[in-house]
Amino acid sequence: MSQRLSDRIAGVLLLIFASWYGLTARSFNVNFIADPVGPKAFPFILAVFMGLSSLYLIFKPDEGPTWPPFSVWLRIILVVISFVAYAYMLVPLGFILATTLELASLSLIFRGPPLRSLMAALLFSLVMYALFAFGLELGLPTGRIFSFLGV
Amino acid sequence: MEVFSLLAQGFAIALQPINILLAFVGVFLGTLVGMLPGIGPINGIAILIPVTFALGLPPESSLILFAGIYYGSQYGNSISTILLNVPGTASAVVTAIDGYAMTKKGRAGPALAMSAIASFFGGTVSVIALMLFAPLLSQWAIRFGPAEYFALMVFAFSTLSSLAGANLAKALISTAFGLMLATVGLDPNSAVARYTFGELKLFDGMDFVVVTIGFFAISEVIQILEESSKGQQVKSALGRVMISSREFIKSLWTMVRGSVIGFFIGVLPGAGGTIASFVSYTTEKRLVDRQNSFGRGDIRGVAAPESANNASANGAMIPLLTLGVPGSGTTAVMLGALLGMNITPGPLLIANNPQIFWGLVASMYIGNLMLLLLNLPLVGLFVRILSVPRWFLLPAVAAISFIAVYAVNNSPFDLLLMTGFGLVGYAMRKTGFPLAPVILGLVLGPLMEKNLRRALSLSGGDWTVLFSSPLAIGIWILALASLFLPTLVARYTVIRRVDSEEDGEID
Amino acid sequence: MRRFLFAVSMTFIFSSLALAQFQPSGTVECIAPANPGGGWDFTCRSVGKLLNDLGLVDRPVKVTNMPGGGGGVAFANVVAQRNDDNNLIVAASPATTLRLAQGQYGDFSGEDVRWLGALGADFGVIAVAADSPYMTLDDLIEAWRNDPTSAAVGGGSAVGGQDHMKVLVLAKAAGLDPTSIRYVPFDGGGEALTSLLGGFVQVFPGDASEISGQLEAGNIRILAVLAPERLGGALAEVPTAKELGYDVEWLVFRGFYVPAGMSDEAFAWWSETMATLEASEEWAEARAQNNLGKFFRAGDEFDSFIKAQIQDLRQLSTDLGLIQ
Numbered sequence: 001m002s003q004r005l006s007d008r009i010a011g012v013l014l015l016i017f018a019s020w021y022g023l024t025a026r027s028f029n030v031n032f033i034a035d036p037v038g039p040k041a042f043p044f045i046l047a048v049f050m051g052l053s054s055l056y057l058i059f060k061p062d063e064g065p066t067w068p069p070f071s072v073w074l075r076i077i078l079v080v081i082s083f084v085a086y087a088y089m090l091v092p093l094g095f096i097l098a099t100t101l102e103l104a105s106l107s108l109i110f111r112g113p114p115l116r117s118l119m120a121a122l123l124f125s126l127v128m129y130a131l132f133a134f135g136l137e138l139g140l141p142t143g144r145i146f147s148f149l150g151v
Numbered sequence: 152m153e154v155f156s157l158l159a160q161g162f163a164i165a166l167q168p169i170n171i172l173l174a175f176v177g178v179f180l181g182t183l184v185g186m187l188p189g190i191g192p193i194n195g196i197a198i199l200i201p202v203t204f205a206l207g208l209p210p211e212s213s214l215i216l217f218a219g220i221y222y223g224s225q226y227g228n229s230i231s232t233i234l235l236n237v238p239g240t241a242s243a244v245v246t247a248i249d250g251y252a253m254t255k256k257g258r259a260g261p262a263l264a265m266s267a268i269a270s271f272f273g274g275t276v277s278v279i280a281l282m283l284f285a286p287l288l289s290q291w292a293i294r295f296g297p298a299e300y301f302a303l304m305v306f307a308f309s310t311l312s313s314l315a316g317a318n319l320a321k322a323l324i325s326t327a328f329g330l331m332l333a334t335v336g337l338d339p340n341s342a343v344a345r346y347t348f349g350e351l352k353l354f355d356g357m358d359f360v361v362v363t364i365g366f367f368a369i370s371e372v373i374q375i376l377e378e379s380s381k382g383q384q385v386k387s388a389l390g391r392v393m394i395s396s397r398e399f400i401k402s403l404w405t406m407v408r409g410s411v412i413g414f415f416i417g418v419l420p421g422a423g424g425t426i427a428s429f430v431s432y433t434t435e436k437r438l439v440d441r442q443n444s445f446g447r448g449d450i451r452g453v454a455a456p457e458s459a460n461n462a463s464a465n466g467a468m469i470p471l472l473t474l475g476v477p478g479s480g481t482t483a484v485m486l487g488a489l490l491g492m493n494i495t496p497g498p499l500l501i502a503n504n505p506q507i508f509w510g511l512v513a514s515m516y517i518g519n520l521m522l523l524l525l526n527l528p529l530v531g532l533f534v535r536i537l538s539v540p541r542w543f544l545l546p547a548v549a550a551i552s553f554i555a556v557y558a559v560n561n562s563p564f565d566l567l568l569m570t571g572f573g574l575v576g577y578a579m580r581k582t583g584f585p586l587a588p589v590i591l592g593l594v595l596g597p598l599m600e601k602n603l604r605r606a607l608s609l610s611g612g613d614w615t616v617l618f619s620s621p622l623a624i625g626i627w628i629l630a631l632a633s634l635f636l637p638t639l640v641a642r643y644t645v646i647r648r649v650d651s652e653e654d655g656e657i658d
Numbered sequence: 659m660r661r662f663l664f665a666v667s668m669t670f671i672f673s674s675l676a677l678a679q680f681q682p683s684g685t686v687e688c689i690a691p692a693n694p695g696g697g698w699d700f701t702c703r704s705v706g707k708l709l710n711d712l713g714l715v716d717r718p719v720k721v722t723n724m725p726g727g728g729g730g731v732a733f734a735n736v737v738a739q740r741n742d743d744n745n746l747i748v749a750a751s752p753a754t755t756l757r758l759a760q761g762q763y764g765d766f767s768g769e770d771v772r773w774l775g776a777l778g779a780d781f782g783v784i785a786v787a788a789d790s791p792y793m794t795l796d797d798l799i800e801a802w803r804n805d806p807t808s809a810a811v812g813g814g815s816a817v818g819g820q821d822h823m824k825v826l827v828l829a830k831a832a833g834l835d836p837t838s839i840r841y842v843p844f845d846g847g848g849e850a851l852t853s854l855l856g857g858f859v860q861v862f863p864g865d866a867s868e869i870s871g872q873l874e875a876g877n878i879r880i881l882a883v884l885a886p887e888r889l890g891g892a893l894a895e896v897p898t899a900k901e902l903g904y905d906v907e908w909l910v911f912r913g914f915y916v917p918a919g920m921s922d923e924a925f926a927w928w929s930e931t932m933a934t935l936e937a938s939e940e941w942a943e944a945r946a947q948n949n950l951g952k953f954f955r956a957g958d959e960f961d962s963f964i965k966a967q968i969q970d971l972r973q974l975s976t977d978l979g980l981i982q
Binding site: 193194196197200292293294295296297337338339340341342349351352354355420470474475476477483484496497498499500560561562601605608609611 | 853
């Protein structure tokens with residue numbers, strides 16, 4: 001396996017992305033008073049620009065980085081899953097519960113002491129909720145599952 | 152000179168005890184709010200506007216409070232930028248480059264101190280510039296038409312090569328990616344939806360906060376997860392907190408140039424702090440970076456954007472007050488507050504309501520000074536954030552990021568976008584793509600496209616309009632010079648490379 | 659017949675009195691479908707503050723900024739998720755109705771919400787620079803007739819948006835080809851006005867509230883106001899487009915819509931509350947401070963007014979070729 005594989009893969013992916021980006025721009029049609037440049041020109045230029053740069057990358061790649069071992073990838077994947085889960089849980093569970101769970105699991109992934117992680121997560125969520133919902137008047141979700149309480 | 156007596160009156164108002172107290176409260180609250188990435192001063196000011204009405208504060212006092220919040224939050228933002236690599240504004244993205252590098256070298260204290268000092272310096276220079284040039288400057292702002300703005304964007308991007316690391320192609324790709332992100336949403340000209348996949352939430356485009364938090368905060372969390380798995384310790388040695396007089400002298404001219412650049416760019420409506428901090432950084436890198444230490448924790452890399460950013464905030468008062476054009480979200484809210492106080496922005500504002508204009512200038516200066524007095528002693532305390540155990544600090548950063556991102560549109564969808572950008576950002580860091588150009592592309596891209604299209608609409612498609620005014624031609628020459636001069640200079644001069652003990656490389 | 663109508667209207671009044679027993683419980687929320695600092699944000703914040711100051715609600719009104727899709731995100735949110743909320747009002751203006759008419763809110767239409775009322779209005783104006791050769795609206799129209807590219811228009815909205823519509827409607831009324839006139843969109847009225855001063859565009863079709871500062875300084879000239887009758891103050895001398903023979907009006911109302919599923923009792927309470935607000939001195943003051951003209955419609959009258967407006971705008975946009 002070549003040391004320069006990372007950049008080559010990146011180059012190929014970027015080339016595909018640039019092609020898709022450029023091709024998509026063809027569908028931007030204005031049916032009423034178009035300006036001389038129009039909405040397509042800028043995306044086309046960008047697609048060509050990125051395409052050429054990624055070709056350069058494919059032919060002149062740098063030394064690749066050291067990618068983390070599988071065990072680390074596993075933890076990274078866990079973190080990402082927790083982010084996605086949080087996005088879906090936030091509205092149903094409400095800010096305080098969802099954030100406590102998310103913070104506690106993140107702390108555990110970062111190898112925090114379990115009990116203290118949970119306590120810290122709960123405390124931090126409460127403080128943040130108070131600060132943002134009351135202090136800054138941001139509308140944080142209270143949680144649909146609590147709707148029976150009439151909140 | 153009449154200006155001095157007016158300014159003196161302004162200061163007389165700003166120095167009343169109640170106003171000093173308000174400035175203090177504003178700076179304090181602002182610092183707290185600003186530390187939370189992506190929340191920014193807009194919310195703080197928007198909430199306090201009805202409070203100031205309710206308290207029956209006179210306009211000057213309210214403005215002093217707002218100015219305090221504005222400055223405080225700028226500085227609070229520097230704290231999260233320098234300590235955690237989580238910039239909350241586009242101009243802070245530039246500060247992050249050397250500021251965070253300094254933190255990694257255990258020099259977070261001097262970086263924070265320099266940020267406060269450079270901000271104050273920028274504020275001072277720009278207040279002087281306001282006194283000297285205020286009446287002339289609205290004329291300078293009006294001269295910037297679409298062609299001139301387009302040339303200015305080209306100039307900004309032409310300095311980009313100095314941000315590139317080893318591989319220019321990667322910097323170009325990063326920039327193109329940012330520009331592509333900027334095209335998502337309704338086309339500002341024809342209202343055609345581009346790259347929205349029919350999703351209403353994408354019609355307003357990629358929000359700056361979502362992209363920046365993803366690329367910086369989330370990818371940082373992943374990066375540190377990887378580093379900590381290897382048992383690597385990020386240096387969090389607290390070390391010396393203040394900057395040395397040598398560092399101050401070294402940065403003095405950087406701050407002077409940064410302030411001047413920042414002020415004059417800040418006067419241009421809409422361009423503001425981002426271009427100012429970006430251009431001042433790249434200028435300094437080219438002028439004074441003999442040891443190639445910018446990007447590796449050079450204190451001047453903090454001084455330049457911070458002084459420019461602050462100076463541009465003062466410069467932006469000119470288009471705000473004389474043309475009614477707010478340069479940023481915060482100034483838009485301040486404009487709303489002014490209107491609520493029955494003060495109509497316009498060319499006559501400085502003449503008709505000098506107490507408002509100079510009171511504002513004085514209050515911004517007081518805010519600036521208060522910031523220095525309040526925060527310099529606290530630098531040591533802020534730096535201690537780094538000694539919070541990692542298993543708590545990083546999840547906490549993530550949680551605050553979630554709130555900031557969610558609050559943009561009250562939409563969990565943005566959290567998914569943020570996570571995606573976080574992964575892309577991590578991959579880019581690993582493979583050596585610089586992140587700052589992505590954000591610059593995102594922020595400056597729309598300005599570039601819009602102004603090009605405006606210019607050509609006005610000329611009916613005639614491209615020569617881009618070079619039709621002396622001002623535009625002047626900026627084009629600057630852009631060409633910035634592209635080609637460095638290579639020419641490098642070819643004909645031998646730059647002696649000195650390895651200084653203080654700015655040794657770190658990886 | 660008249661007796662019958664009388665009976666109907668009396669029944670209506672009594673029933674609305676009976677229905678007006680509603681009083682919001684809990685916190686009232688006002689959604690501004692944009693970031694802080696704009697017109698919708700102003701509408702929410704000033705009305706929210708007045709509701710509280712006048713003791714019409716018992717807790718401070720919560721203002722939520724929900725930007726996105728030119729108000730579309732908020733609209734979709736209200737229709738899909740909060741359709742039966744009695745404590746919710748959403749700021750609206752012709753930017754809302756124009757987008758609905760042009761189908762820019764996806765599949766949603768003006769029928770999906772209930773239109774509560776308007777508390778004031780701004781009016782369109784046609785402005786040129788003070789040193790412009792066009793002294794009257796006729797001068798400008800004549801210049802366009804000779805060469806449509808002779809005077810470029812710079813406005814604060816996208817192609818097909820409010821500022822553009824003013825020009826399109828004016829050109830149509832003057833018998834010109836509306837699409838032949840050059841229109842350049844800027845980011846908001848302030849930027850467009852700056853370009854007018856810089857001489858980059860020759861005409862600015864803004865709103866009366868946007869131009870007062872520059873007008874006072876003598877930097878611009880107003881050729882016509884697009885109002886049913888002359889405006890007061892500094893604009894008292896400026897003729898309406900109608901006086902000059904062009905049947906064009908552009909009324910920028912500041913008002914609210916509410917969820918379609920709001921109970922009739924709540925809707926009646928809100929309509930009355932709008933009337934109370936509008937009649938208050940505090941509102942008159944806030945209105946004057948923000949250069950808004952007097953304009954009031956509420957309840958079912960406003961609802962039908964808006965629905966008719968959306969119909970008109972849709973017809974107009976179709977005639978102009980903006981939508982199919």
